[in-house]
Amino acid sequence: MSDAGLPRDTGLTLWEVFIRGRRGLSHVxxxxxxAADAEMALRNARDVYTRRSEGVSIWVVRSRDIxxxxxxxxDAFFAPAADKVYRHPTFYDLPExxxxx
Amino acid sequence: MSDADQLADARAEEHNNRFATMLAADDRIEPRDWxxxxxxxxxxxxxxxxxxSEIIGMQPEANWIxxxxxxxxxxxxxxKVQDEAGHGLYLYGAAETLGVDRAxxxxxxxxxxxxYSSIFNYPTTSWADVGAIGWLVDGAAITNQVPLxxxxxGPYARAMVRICKEESFxxxxxxxxxxxxxxxxxxxxEMAQEAVNRWWWPSLMMFGPPDNESPNSAQSMAWGxxxxxxxxxxxxxxxMTVPQAKVLGLDLPDPELELxxxxxxxxxxxxDWDEFARVVKGGGPCxxxxxxxRVAAHEDGAWVRAAAIAYAAKQQTDGGxxxxxxxxxxxxxAVA
Numbered sequence: 001m002s003d004a005g006l007p008r009d010t011g012l013t014l015w016e017v018f019i020r021g022r023r024g025l026s027h028v029x030x031x032x033x034x035a036a037d038a039e040m041a042l043r044n045a046r047d048v049y050t051r052r053s054e055g056v057s058i059w060v061v062r063s064r065d066i067x068x069x070x071x072x073x074x075d076a077f078f079a080p081a082a083d084k085v086y087r088h089p090t091f092y093d094l095p096e097x098x099x100x101x
Numbered sequence: 102m103s104d105a106d107q108l109a110d111a112r113a114e115e116h117n118n119r120f121a122t123m124l125a126a127d128d129r130i131e132p133r134d135w136x137x138x139x140x141x142x143x144x145x146x147x148x149x150x151x152x153x154s155e156i157i158g159m160q161p162e163a164n165w166i167x168x169x170x171x172x173x174x175x176x177x178x179x180x181k182v183q184d185e186a187g188h189g190l191y192l193y194g195a196a197e198t199l200g201v202d203r204a205x206x207x208x209x210x211x212x213x214x215x216x217y218s219s220i221f222n223y224p225t226t227s228w229a230d231v232g233a234i235g236w237l238v239d240g241a242a243i244t245n246q247v248p249l250x251x252x253x254x255g256p257y258a259r260a261m262v263r264i265c266k267e268e269s270f271x272x273x274x275x276x277x278x279x280x281x282x283x284x285x286x287x288x289x290x291e292m293a294q295e296a297v298n299r300w301w302w303p304s305l306m307m308f309g310p311p312d313n314e315s316p317n318s319a320q321s322m323a324w325g326x327x328x329x330x331x332x333x334x335x336x337x338x339x340x341m342t343v344p345q346a347k348v349l350g351l352d353l354p355d356p357e358l359e360l361x362x363x364x365x366x367x368x369x370x371x372x373d374w375d376e377f378a379r380v381v382k383g384g385g386p387c388x389x390x391x392x393x394x395r396v397a398a399h400e401d402g403a404w405v406r407a408a409a410i411a412y413a414a415k416q417q418t419d420g421g422x423x424x425x426x427x428x429x430x431x432x433x434x435a436v437a
Contacts, residue, residue, distance in 0.1 A: 011410045014197070031260070032194040034203065036406075037413035048190050051183070052267075071133045 014063040015041040017048075019055035027059050035060075124325055129255035132198040140324055143317075144254050145199050146215070147326065152192035153210045153217035157391050159185045161225040162234060170228060177274050178231060184267050191260040198256045211396045219377065220303050222385030229282055229289075229296035235275015236349075237297070237304040237342070243268045244338040245308065253325030276345065283350045290350075297346070298354045305369075306377045308335040314374075339367050 012034035018027035030049045035041035041060040049055065069077050085091050094101060116135040123130060130136055159182050166182065169175035193203045209215040220238055225231065246268065249261040282293035309315055309331040321327035329337075339358075346353050357370035379385070 011406065031191055031263075032197070033190060036409035037416060040409055040413070047183075048187050051180075051187065068133065071131070071135070 012036055013041075015045075015060045016063050016066060017041075017045040018059040018061070019045075019049055020057040021054060022056055027057065030054075032063060124253055127253075127325070129258065130253050131255045139320075140326075141199055143321065143324070143326065144257065145196055145201055147321075148192055148196040148199075148257055149201075149206045149209065149215050150217060152189045152196060152206065153215060154221065155185050155189035155192060157210075157217040157221045157395060160391055160394055161221055161223070161387075162231055164225050165228055165231050168228065169231075174278070181235070181271055181274065184271065188264045188267070191263055192257075195254075195256040195260045207399060211392065211399065213383075213392065216381070217391075218307060219380045219385065220307050221391060222380050222387045223299070223303055224386050226299075227292050227296060229279065229292040230300070232275045232278030232282065232293065233296040233300040235271050235273075236279055236345070237275075237300045238307070239268055239271040239275060240342060241304045241307045241338050243272060244334050244341070248328035248334075251325075251328060257326075276349070279349055279351065293349075294351050297351050301354050302372065302376075303380075305335055305339070305372055306374075308332075308338070310374065310377070336366055339369055340365075343367050 013036065014032055015035055016032050017030045019030045020027045030045075033041065033044045033048055035044050038060060042058055045058045045060055050058070081087075117137070120130070120134070120136060120140075123134070130140075162178060162185075163182050166175060166178055169178055193206060196206060197203055206215065210217065225234070243265060246261055246265050250258055250265055252258040252261065279293050279297070282289040284290075312318065312330045312332045315331055318327060318330060322330070343353065343358065343360075355370045357368060359368050360366075361368050380388070383389075
């Protein structure tokens with residue numbers, strides 16, 4: 001949730017929290033919190049983000065350790081995907097006889 | 102004009118255009134997007150005030166935890182007060198994405214440079230107040246907050262989705278508490294009525310001044326931060342609440358409250374905006390007490406924060422943080 005990389009002047013580190021809602025699903029970003037170490041971050045994440053059984057597994061990662069693409073170069077960065085319509089199945093017209101593929 | 106200036110101007114215009122296009126498309130603004138300084142400042146002020154309200158709001162209710170009439174009511178109230186702390190944390194987290202630090206925001210609260218919702222400057226003088234807060238104060242908060250789930254700023258909107266889900270438990274437990282009292286002994290019924298009498302008008306003030314005296318509303322609407330005007334939201338809350346009061350068997354303390362058959366809305370009597378201004382400016386019954394308690398809690402907790410940091414540092418120098426190694430293993434599994 002937080003903007004990785006901004007300087008923080010508190011003694012506690014900022015962590016990002018990812019939660020697996022139930023078995024079979026990926027971990028999804030839930031939010032952030034402050035903690036002194038990984039164990040405290042996990043306990044705080046449990047208290048802050050899973051008070052109603054929202055998760056079966058939690059990951060925490062220091063916000064400063066996340067590398068993110070920059071929104072300023074968004075267009076250029078994702079451009080390679082924009083002109084490759086043939087990557088989608090809808091690009092291909094099938095003869096009518098083929099009902100399903 | 103130098104080339105550098107021209108380049109800067111062109112860049113600023115491009116940024117502004119992209120921001121305007123995203124708003125027009127009802128896209129969400131995310132933390133690392135460019136945004137106008139005033140948009141950022143407005144959000145920081147609003148989200149911080151919202152976060153402060155959540156954690157100050159713990160006080161009037163926590164007042165009754167030790168005197169709850171049953172173990173179940175006590176457990177429910179503790180869960181609710183814990184939720185309020187959680188809501189504060191979600192919101193401080195959302196504010197931090199805008200480049201401020203939580204410690205900074207707490208300082209601003211403690212030194213009264215930022216405000217919290219005025220409603221929490223009223224005392225909880227009976228157990229029924231816990232019910233009235235849940236039903237009316239949380240009810241008004243939900244009415245305000247549901248549209249914020251579609252706020253243009255992504256982290257704020259996401260925090261609000263989570264909060265709104267939890268608030269509906271808060272409102273129902275309040276209603277349930279009042280219903281039990283209202284259908285109890287005559288003294289219990291009277292206690293419930295008395296609480297509703299005290300909390301009704303301050304709850305209506307929670308929506309803020311009338312539209313013609315709310316100068317910042319138009320800009321917030323244009324930015325997609327606010328979706329409905331103060332008066333619209335207040336009317337919506339009243340229309341929802343009047344029928345619920347009938348079910349409770351309690352009166353709302355406004356003789357002018359009456360359904361207008363032409364509009365389908367309830368007409369209501371004048372709100373005492375002088376009282377609102379007085380309480381906002383610090384003249385409410387509990388302003389001093391709330392801040393003093395918050396500052397004391399923060400200072401009393403300083404050794405816990407210091408100890409946690411010292412412990413974490415010691416674990417690192419003692420040859421590694423075992424839990425961090427475990428977490429690393431889990432991440433590795435996901436990558437594999």
